[in-house]
Amino acid sequence: MLRVIVRRLLQLVVTLIALSALIFIWLRNLPGGPVEALxxxxxxxxxxxxxxxxLGYDQPILVQYGKFMQRVVTGDFGNSIRTGDPxxxxxxxxxxxxxxxxxxxxxxxxxxxxxxxxLAARWRxxxxxxxxxxxxxxxxSIPIFFLGYLLKDVFxxxxxxFPPSGRLTTGLDxxxxxxxxxLDGLLTREFDASADALWxxxxxxxxxxxxxxxxxxxxxxxSVLDVLNEDYVRTAEAKGLRHRTIRGRHILRNxxxxxxxxxxxxxxxxxxxxxxxxKVYNWGGIGTxxxxxxSGGRDYPVLQAIILLAALVFVVVxxxxxxxxxxxxxxxxxx
Amino acid sequence: xxxxxxxxxxxxxxxxxxRPFTAVDKVSFTVEPGQTVGLVGESGCGKSVTSLAxxxxxxxxxxxxxxxxxxxxxxxxxxxxxxxxDRRGREISMIFQDPLSSLNPVIPIGIQVAEVLERxxxxxxxxxxxxxxxxxxxxxIPDPQRRLTEYPHQISGGMRQxxxxxxxxxxxxxxxxxxxxxxxxxxTIQAQILTLLKQLVDETGTALVMIxxxxxxxxxxxxxxNVLYGGKVVERERRxxxxxxxxxxxxxxxxxxxxxxxxxxxxxxxxxxxxxxDNIPWVEGCAFAPRCDNVVDACLEGPPPLEPTATGGDLxxxxxxxxxxxVR
Numbered sequence: 210m211l212r213v214i215v216r217r218l219l220q221l222v223v224t225l226i227a228l229s230a231l232i233f234i235w236l237r238n239l240p241g242g243p244v245e246a247l248x249x250x251x252x253x254x255x256x257x258x259x260x261x262x263x264l265g266y267d268q269p270i271l272v273q274y275g276k277f278m279q280r281v282v283t284g285d286f287g288n289s290i291r292t293g294d295p296x297x298x299x300x301x302x303x304x305x306x307x308x309x310x311x312x313x314x315x316x317x318x319x320x321x322x323x324x325x326x327x328l329a330a331r332w333r334x335x336x337x338x339x340x341x342x343x344x345x346x347x348x349x350s351i352p353i354f355f356l357g358y359l360l361k362d363v364f365x366x367x368x369x370x371f372p373p374s375g376r377l378t379t380g381l382d383x384x385x386x387x388x389x390x391x392l393d394g395l396l397t398r399e400f401d402a403s404a405d406a407l408w409x410x411x412x413x414x415x416x417x418x419x420x421x422x423x424x425x426x427x428x429x430x431x432s433v434l435d436v437l438n439e440d441y442v443r444t445a446e447a448k449g450l451r452h453r454t455i456r457g458r459h460i461l462r463n464x465x466x467x468x469x470x471x472x473x474x475x476x477x478x479x480x481x482x483x484x485x486x487x488k489v490y491n492w493g494g495i496g497t498x499x500x501x502x503x504s505g506g507r508d509y510p511v512l513q514a515i516i517l518l519a520a521l522v523f524v525v526v527x528x529x530x531x532x533x534x535x536x537x538x539x540x541x542x543x544x
Numbered sequence: 545x546x547x548x549x550x551x552x553x554x555x556x557x558x559x560x561x562x563r564p565f566t567a568v569d570k571v572s573f574t575v576e577p578g579q580t581v582g583l584v585g586e587s588g589c590g591k592s593v594t595s596l597a598x599x600x601x602x603x604x605x606x607x608x609x610x611x612x613x614x615x616x617x618x619x620x621x622x623x624x625x626x627x628x629x630d631r632r633g634r635e636i637s638m639i640f641q642d643p644l645s646s647l648n649p650v651i652p653i654g655i656q657v658a659e660v661l662e663r664x665x666x667x668x669x670x671x672x673x674x675x676x677x678x679x680x681x682x683x684x685i686p687d688p689q690r691r692l693t694e695y696p697h698q699i700s701g702g703m704r705q706x707x708x709x710x711x712x713x714x715x716x717x718x719x720x721x722x723x724x725x726x727x728x729x730x731x732t733i734q735a736q737i738l739t740l741l742k743q744l745v746d747e748t749g750t751a752l753v754m755i756x757x758x759x760x761x762x763x764x765x766x767x768x769x770n771v772l773y774g775g776k777v778v779e780r781e782r783r784x785x786x787x788x789x790x791x792x793x794x795x796x797x798x799x800x801x802x803x804x805x806x807x808x809x810x811x812x813x814x815x816x817x818x819x820x821x822d823n824i825p826w827v828e829g830c831a832f833a834p835r836c837d838n839v840v841d842a843c844l845e846g847p848p849p850l851e852p853t854a855t856g857g858d859l860x861x862x863x864x865x866x867x868x869x870x871v872r
Contacts, residue, residue: 439645440640440642440645440646441645441646441647441648441649443601443640443646444640444646444647444648444708444711445648446601446632447599447601447632447633447637447638447640447712448632448633448637448659448660448663448711449629449630449631449632449633449634449660449663449664450629450633450659450660450663451629451663454659454663458648458651458659459648459651462648462650462651463648463649463650537650538649538650539649539650539652539695539697540649540650540695540697
């Protein structure tokens, strides 16, 4: 087991190094850039050359990359070109917001998706099943930004159930402990802040949850249908076991294996979905930071760090998924 | 009163947009306490469906079960699903063909045995596991303490079937239905499992319904044999009578097609011609008629009735094999 973890972590390092090189080259080949953004279109060539030199962008790309990597290994990602703040600081401010949003979305997707998928399979061909299938098709097809603006319009403009944007009502102060506002409120006993944060969280979380929810419902349904045909479920029935024992111990435990894999793969969908969702609801997370850093003049240092972070999150989550497999399925353990 | 009295049991599969298919057609047979009864026939003759119908394990939709399954006088088909659930595994148990797929791959063997005791005998986990170890020991699994925490893929095929037998007999049921319990096992293991089953039913007084296509299994185990063809019982005899004087051409053909060590060299193995696909529906005549060597005109005029024979059995045939031919 330990050897597997070590091997996977080494793979992770290689992946990240390769990815960092790709991003580095790719970003610098995009049209536009920080110099244009900082100086504007009408700057003289001399001033441009001066700033390009000051930022070090006149050097060969490999040299730039080497310097970048040199600093990265010491944990220094440089400063944001846009604001001048250290990149690590900028990101650590935004990161918890995105994690909070993504976790809430995943809780909705799994908490709703697994039972729905199970019920659809159990009542295969009935109206609940048909309704679920139609619903998931819609959920997968509908673009996030469209759904986001639709929900926002209906639930904040027409019926005022939820706040339209942000993470907290303006004027309400909370103590920042972890950066997860709902959790912070609970930890510091500022329950009004916690409730307010949760209230702000619901619509964006639902928006972000749609695609993973639809995928999880489908995978769960298909997987439960497979397991229902297994001989060991018939054996469990022949033993006269209670429904809930058969459901929990014999059906779901086996059926959830593919679902766990899906959860890992959906992390990618969540990260990309977060960019759109955060834009729609003005959620101050990584997604907003990405869009701002691109439109605000190609903030190379920030963008590089974010993309690496996203890749790191994706790979680590999938590593955890693989490891959790060993705990769920004893057949994996022996290998 | 018989322990199990199956009367006119029929199972019709009916899927939307398809013609109904009668898998089991008015099958009747009885099992006395402690007796071993065989249900014999080739694939598709309805033997497994019969057993699933008795257990109440057929899918909820897509089939219609009629007739009566009297277990100690109670019609199991009329029980509420929860009452049937209380009896399954406690009064009637079943073991299946493929021991690997019949055990849950992600649950330790010990729990899979113990959960029956927890469900039906009200044991707590600790007590149930202790009894499970004794059960595994009783079915001849070596080092039972270690097996409790092992998973099905870690033990051999023979041991898996032994574990399933331990599960089935955990609550000392009065009836055990074994659906081809040795088919998926090596020949050497088959004999061990059959010996074990015989020993256990003798010790506990459990009645056994043995479902098989293997006449060798029948010969070693069953008191009475029901031969099924096309969903109907075509011949019922006590074991010795059947092997000495099989009268139905189908049974006769089955017995003749068993290879024998003492047959003359170079003699071709006897086979029943055609396959189940050649069957005609029972309403039009005898389902076996297209494959039968003894076919007469009456066979195509309607289903022959099941009639008692001089030897105390039952036979459904217009032109049975004469005894001289049957003795080999």
